[in-house]
Amino acid sequence: MFETGLLFFVFFFPLVAAALVYLAGHKQAKYVAATAAVIEFIASVMLKKCIAASHAGVIEFTHSWIDKPNISFALSVDGLSFILVVLTTFLVPLIVISTFRKEIDNAKGFYALILLMQFALIGVFIAADAFLFYIFWELALIPIYFIALLWGEGRDREFRNRAIFKFFLYTLGGSLFMLLGFIWLYQKAGSFNIHALYNLQLNAAEQVWVFLAIFVAFAVKIPIVPFHTWQPETYKEAPTAGTMLLAGIMLKMGLYGLLRWLLPIVPHGVMVCTPYVIVLAVIGVVYGSVIAIRQNDLKKLLAYSSLAHVGLIAAGIFTLTREGLEGSVVQMVSHGINVIALFFAAEIIFQRTGTFEIAKLGGIRNVAPKFSTCFMIVVLAAVGLPLTNSFIGEFLLLFGIYEYNTVLSIIAGTTIILGAVYMFRMYQNVALGETNSLTSTFEDLNWSEMAVFVPVIVAIFVIGVYPGPILHMVQPALDNILNYVWR
């Protein structure tokens, strides 16, 4: 009973909190939002005990919702869902706190939308009914669309509108095909429930078609080259908090979707398409890295580096090896944490100097040592230095790809070198060198900014040194998925 109650609390509390934030008014909104997000984090961590206590390591709840078609309100939290839920609830308070120094007009709307987004994201990660999953998948799009559109930072309004709209159209277009795929599966299985879909026997041709329909939705969201064209512009135009939500959590929806809703349902389709998808993902890795080297805009550089990182995760997932899958989960968590800190550092630089242009910056280390140290640690984590979180993830992923194909693993491995190139070059230009007129008045971190960096840095090292708990947590879930894949 307690576990269901807690599950419901974790699930619905962000929605309630969104309403509270909206009622709290503009002045109090950010404090209410931050408090609610912290409460949510604590509650979600408590789920771990319930999962450990439950049999088979899964908390499930099912209630009929719509009889015709047969759609149930089914939630289930296993290790994999738990990790992603905790990632969400860990990052959302940081995102909220990261905006504390900023003047935000219509603040209550802004923070309410962030919490609404959290509600939808958690819904995506714990839905155990394909239809419910789809609804939350789409619901997550609405708040981020408005956040990006209304609070966006791009100078040119028309350009921003077009960029955000492109993002909306791409993701919605992709997911409509996913809906078609799900409807097709429903016609075969008579239910949207995840267990029914897992045990479905489809013939080979059907599997390939269903794979393509559902894959498009995930590929746009992740994004995998060539579905990525919305990404750099949207990251650039959205407010940084929105970019954090997008890069930190939202693209994990796509990766999670691959693991939960694609691999086990159409394993044969996956086998047929894997060679192509892995190649695409590896192309994305190299492409993202190469373009990132040439970027002068801080936010765009991070956007392209993010493209490279998620490409590697996607490639790891499609190796269908245990290491690849484990690596993908660890790297999802690491990438989420690191990318948020990186975008936050970019935001801090922008707030103080008024520019994202790398060439105009320099010498921040001389005036703001605390900031530069934090930034350095995050950069090191992003390039995957040993003892940091990305190292574990990238190592497992590359190992998985190596098991699949040696040549591909070598090509994908260049990401570490290229990543080091663009990241260190960026850090060098921003923090080292001569202090110029723009950076000479650079203020060091204040308490609310420290409150974001400290948990991130702690997480970077904890996961980097001791990733055991995460791996232990997701193992049963991944085994289950692999069993269905190789059935």
Next chain:
Amino acid sequence: MKTLVYTSSLGLLCMLAEMFNLRKIVLPLSIAGLCVIFGLNMMDWDINNGNHPFYHGMVVVNNYSVVFSGLLILLAIFVLILSGNFYKNEQSKISDYLALIIFTLCGALALVSFGNMVMFFLGIEVLSISLYVLAGSKKKDLRSHEAGMKYFLMGSFASGILLFGITLVYGEAGTFDLQLIAKNYSAMAPSILFKVGVGMIMIALLFKVSAAPFHFWAPDVYDGSPTLVTITMATIAKIAAFAAFYRLFSMCFITSMPAYSGVFAAVTALTMIVGNFTALNQDSFKRMLAFSGISHAGYLMIAIMSLSGGTQNAVFYYSLAYGLSTIAAFTVAMVVANNAGTDKIEAFNGLGKRKPMLAGALTLAMLSLAGIPPFAGFFAKYYIFSEAIKNGHLGIVILAVINSIVAIYYYFKVIFAMYTKESDAVVFEIKPSYLFVVTVCVILVLLIGILPNAFAGLL
């Protein structure tokens, strides 16, 4: 049956009110009357668990007719509530207008409950003639005249074709009664004359639901008519015509449907494509909604392509979602256009700041029309698509999905205008009656979307 009788009486009563100088109370009276009729209509639910014929099968009351009557009466109540303010400056004519709206409803009710070709034709005519007059009712506006005239000419032409078709069917079948026709033709293959007759009836109905290529009247008529009349056409008339279309073909022309399936699929595809792609370039909100209405007709025609047990639920749910969202959208448009003096999309600029509630309501209505979950419009599309896939029309569903993506573009044009564009227009007051209708519609759209169970399994 009693629904139809009472509604007609109410219409007559409105005209009498004019004579006895009761103009002041005629509006509350007719709204109250419709509410009572709504209740009485619902009492017919599940009587005898099946078809219940009246007057030698002229009218057949069954659950299908009851739910659609309920929906149409509800929409008419909304229209009447709006009309109080809309006709504020034309008090001397108000009872005429109200009577015409109620007669439109009578036609619509006949269209969802007919059991005989004659009643079907009467329904179409009562509905259309009231609308011809209403379309031209803004006497000093040339465009309103144009709309009335155009609608009348094209509509009467369609009625002629319809009558011709009915005659051919009668000549073959020897009866107007739908159940008898169905019985005679269920076993044997229909003759060529019968097929031609069905084809002509189909053409007339496609005209009435404004399907491409019979849609050319719709944008001009929607645009030129007074907005309240446009609302009536876009919701009551269109839903009634569709309900009639479905009822007619599912009751007695199922066997002749295969002969037309190719043509019908082509028309459906064309309707969706023409509606959506023409809507992209519109800068008048009313015209845009007119074209979007055409594309919605296309989605509903997918349901008629796949006539089978579950489809009527899909048709009803779609009508419900479409009707409520459209009324909400048009009402906001009416308020905005009245204040800006234009119904261009620029009139919506900055509405998000000036009137956040109104803008929020319009956003929800647009999201629902675009079919984004969890609003009613999403489930509506879902039901239609899944019925079609079940009946093997995968190709047309893929086309419909592509069209839904295109549609987002123009629905979001309005949302863009409201939230991202600046405007120096003044803040204005909204009449409580408008606010009431918008709020109720939007809440219903949300509720129906979250709890589709209650409405999707009715039939």
